[in-house]
Amino acid sequence: MPGSTLLPTTARALTRRLAVEQAEYRVPSLVAAVVRDGELAWWDARGRVDSAARPDTDTQYRIGSITKTMVGTVVLRLRDEGKLDLSDPLERHIPGTPLGDRTIAQLLAHTAGVRAESTGDWWERTPGGHWNELAASLDGEAVLHRAGRRHHYSNVGYAALGELVARLRGQSWFDAVRAEVLAPLGMDRTTPSAVAPHATGWAVHPWADVVLPEPAHDHGAMGAAGQLWSTVDDLARWTAFLAGETDPVLSKDTWEEMREPATVIDGDEWVNGYGLGVQLCRHDGRRLVGHGGAMPGFIATVWADPADRTGVLFLSNTTYGGIRGRLDLAMLDILAEHEPSMPEEWLPAESADPALLALTGPWYWGSASIALHLRADSWLELKALAHGGRTSRFRPEGEDTWIGLDGYYTGERLRAVRGPDGTVDHLELISYVFTREPYSPAAPIPGGVDSGGWRGR
Known part of the structure; x- marks a missing residue:
């Protein structure tokens, strides 16, 4: 039957x-x-x-x-x-x-x-x-x-x-x-x-x-x-x-x-x-x-x-x-x-690595804003913010390194670069440098950052 x-x-x-x-x-x-x-x-x-x-x-x-x-x-x-x-x-x-x-x-x-x-x-x-x-x-x-x-x-x-x-x-x-x-x-x-x-x-x-x-x-x-x-x-x-x-x-x-x-x-x-x-x-x-x-x-x-x-x-x-x-x-x-299907129930992660938590939140590629989200499976997810842009998931590949799984960044490596004190200074993805503030003068941004800084017209 x-x-x-x-x-x-x-x-x-x-x-x-x-x-x-x-x-x-x-x-x-x-x-x-x-x-x-x-x-x-x-x-x-x-x-x-x-x-x-x-x-x-x-x-x-x-x-x-x-x-x-x-x-x-x-x-x-x-x-x-x-x-x-x-x-x-x-x-x-x-x-x-x-x-x-x-x-x-x-x-x-x-x-x-x-x-x-x-x-x-x-x-x-x-x-x-x-x-x-x-x-x-x-x-x-x-x-x-x-x-x-x-x-x-x-x-x-x-x-x-x-x-x-x-x-x-x-x-x-x-x-x-x-x-x-x-x-x-x-x-x-x-x-x-x-x-x-x-x-x-x-x-x-x-x-x-x-x-x-x-x-x-x-x-x-x-x-x-x-x-x-x-x-x-x-x-x-x-x-x-x-x-x-x-x-x-x-x-x-x-x-x-x-x-x-x-x-x-x-x-x-x-x-x-x-x-x-x-x-x-x-x-x-x-x-x-x-x-x-x-x-x-x-x-x-x-x-x-x-x-x-x-x-x-x-x-x-x-x-x-x-x-x-x-x-x-x-x-x-x-x-x-x-009878549309129900989305999977969201549950918080059982634990979170403090070093990974420190990477979350907004970053900037030049003046374009993105955010890193820490998933429950300990993968990172790159999300575009105000200016739009590319998104991708990243799976851990080694210490301070992740491999891209989606879109433009598929197969590319995201790396966290640490300063002398051991804290993450910036992120590198292909030739892009992501910093915690737009065009951070302390970061190794290709082409350098104008020494005069941000200014009015």
Whole structure:
């Protein structure tokens, strides 16, 4: 039976929106869910997976390109282990490939300029072969755009990343995904081929209420682009991962890097973008991370809002175009209207280092005012004051040194410089000097400070 820990009015609104989507677009079966604070908070389903059975949270559907998010996660784990650098050209790890001059980061973000599909027959409806066969078929036709020029979605690029994982792990890309992602998260119903109970993929006739079964093949080397099947229960765990519950799969720093915009798809006022293995979306003030997936007979989507600790997902067994009402974003809108999440309760820190407390409060870069805030986790947070400016969080890296985690200061070091008496005289960040008063004449401000000091006109 459908379940919910949400208010009855919220659950009713979600169920109605699900029912409208399934009925209006004639979807054979559709199951959707909400994840909050790492737990499955609501789910419901409409339609049938066969003549009698309704889908539930253990019914498998193909998830298509959501597979890419899991393959990308293993690639980032390899980087964290020092087995590759994201700036490495693919040739360094897979010699002889026709896209060998494109970097691993570009492949992850679809900015490598690699062709979208493999050559030959429609790959999603035909069995696939070995990587060597795929690579040979691409010779002379592998790349379409200058590397880094633009976003160009590439299933072939993820086939290359699947081969990269296989070579560096000494096992298939799926075995690596299962060992390093699925097993640690308890996703034992995510598999490369269907395991009962599962839905059958259907194409719905555009002008008649009849359906046609779609094929499901092993796509070989192209499998890393969209092979996997999964369930609501498993994808709820994946949604929680995307929302920030990354242990024990990725460090928080790498997860943050994963969801930074590496490219935008739709211009200056971007709504859709791509990170390292994940799609990004801005919707009504939310910054979402996730991915959609489509294979013949199936459409699926997962979105997570880390700031809200909320995510939504749906699985369906209908071919491309069968879901057109943006059910995913509509579910987020319903939650925002009926049952917005509560902010985390603020609690004071258990203790505070007096040396860190002494650093808090206003500082000045020239005449621009900023403030340092000491967080409960002993990190520092730089906040712009009257004149605006850049903000960032800083994690301790050593004595009197912190590393920037956000925005302009990401990776840069903030240092507290002490005077002869041991007290902090000023702060240094990149080439900037922060002092306790604007243009302090005693500080080593680049260019010096006019000896006449502040004056009237």
